[in-house]
Amino acid sequence: MYNTRIIHKFIVAITLLSLSLATAQASPATRLIKRLKKIERAGIMLGHQDDPVYGHNWKWERGKSDVKDVTGDYPALMGFELGDIELGHDRSLDKVPFDRIRQEIIAQDERGGIIEISWHANNPATGKNAWDPSGNAVKEVLPGGRLNNKFNNWLDKVANFLLSIKDKKGNLIPVIFRPWHEMGGGWFWWGKGNCTPDEYKQLYIYTFDTFTKKYKLNNLVWGYSPNTGDEDILIYYPGDKYVDLIGFDFYDFDGDNDKYRTGLDKELDRLVKTCAEHKKIAAITETGAQRLPDKDWFTKVFWPVAQKHKISYALFWRNAWDDHKETYLPYPGAASEQDFKKFVAEDRVLLLKDIKNIK
Ligand code: BMA
Numbered sequence: 134m135y136n137t138r139i140i141h142k143f144i145v146a147i148t149l150l151s152l153s154l155a156t157a158q159a160s161p162a163t164r165l166i167k168r169l170k171k172i173e174r175a176g177i178m179l180g181h182q183d184d185p186v187y188g189h190n191w192k193w194e195r196g197k198s199d200v201k202d203v204t205g206d207y208p209a210l211m212g213f214e215l216g217d218i219e220l221g222h223d224r225s226l227d228k229v230p231f232d233r234i235r236q237e238i239i240a241q242d243e244r245g246g247i248i249e250i251s252w253h254a255n256n257p258a259t260g261k262n263a264w265d266p267s268g269n270a271v272k273e274v275l276p277g278g279r280l281n282n283k284f285n286n287w288l289d290k291v292a293n294f295l296l297s298i299k300d301k302k303g304n305l306i307p308v309i310f311r312p313w314h315e316m317g318g319g320w321f322w323w324g325k326g327n328c329t330p331d332e333y334k335q336l337y338i339y340t341f342d343t344f345t346k347k348y349k350l351n352n353l354v355w356g357y358s359p360n361t362g363d364e365d366i367l368i369y370y371p372g373d374k375y376v377d378l379i380g381f382d383f384y385d386f387d388g389d390n391d392k393y394r395t396g397l398d399k400e401l402d403r404l405v406k407t408c409a410e411h412k413k414i415a416a417i418t419e420t421g422a423q424r425l426p427d428k429d430w431f432t433k434v435f436w437p438v439a440q441k442h443k444i445s446y447a448l449f450w451r452n453a454w455d456d457h458k459e460t461y462l463p464y465p466g467a468a469s470e471q472d473f474k475k476f477v478a479e480d481r482v483l484l485l486k487d488i489k490n491i492k
Contacts, residue, residue, distance in 0.1 A: 168247075177444055179482055180247075180449060211238075212448050252291060257283055270328075272328060317362055358379075
């Protein structure tokens with residue numbers, strides 16, 4: 134009897150030890166994927182783009198956030214943007230210093246939050262911005278194309294930034310990375326009409342292989358992030374091997390709440406189904422009602438629909454200080470401030486405090 138108990142304890146100890154060794158050895162990305170799945174059971178994370186660097190009527194202050202000013206807490210997830218880093222600039226296309234972005238990524242990780250990264254890369258064929266679709270750029274940046282060297286140099290700049298985000302112990306900080314997003318619209322050089330679906334897939338896979346093999350980046354949770362529409366959302370899907378998360382970008386741009394509600398419900402339905410079939414995490418990777426025209430939008434438009442679906446997070450787009458059209462979350466004094474407080478008080482809406490202890 135005595136011996137059996139000792140043997141049993143020994144087996145339990147060995148099992149626990151090997152489990153913790155496995156966790157310690159797992160890559161930062163694998164650990165983040167596991168964590169996202171745990172958090173998903175608790176609810177939907179609130180995300181906000183560029184949250185701690187500027188807001189509706191302020192910029193560059195440290196420790197400030199429109200979400201925190203209204204709710205008392207930071208969003209669970211923060212989005213950051215790398216556009217213009219490929220040109221060797223010190224600041225992003227939204228004028229945020231990349232050093233500051235690095236510091237905020239480290240701070241968000243330290244406080245137990247999650248990070249998502251987007252990249253509105255300039256058009257390598259024309260030198261204009263991401264929204265210039267001309268020049269056959271996708272074909273030209275791929276191996277054999279005349280812009281392949283230039284593009285490798287751009288990837289090098291992005292990879293080096295992603296290799297520079299380390300915690301105090303020197304470990305790479307895991308982030309959700311969703312390159313070449315909204316490819317189903319025609320507005321980006323990597324989008325519909327400007328390359329074939331096959332060329333798009335090659336672009337995504339080339340980026341994936343370069344980052345994971347050449348630069349050994351093991352801290353990226355890869356997001357495939359189409360916009361919405363009637364087409365199959367998997368037209369440009371590079372394959373299960375290259376994707377951890379699928380999320381769409383969908384906005385309430387024209388104040389037509391019914392259109393947004395119906396669209397969101399339909400899109401979430403098919404997203405969640407697709408993610409279940411492909412064993413991927415589901416998210417709304419960009420959303421919001423532009424200019425916040427409706428004071429009850431969060432509890433009357435967004436939440437009644439979003440709460441019906443199993444998704445990891447909803448990332449609300451930025452509150453630009455210099456362009457008030459770009460306002461997607463309330464700031465102190467906004468008409469929807471009280472409604473937003475009600476919304477975040479919902480048990481299944483997660484702020485930083487709700488996730489920081491879910492490891
Ligand atoms: C877009 C707009 C732009 C911005 C870009 C990258 O959706 O908000 O003003 O420059 O994202 O953040």
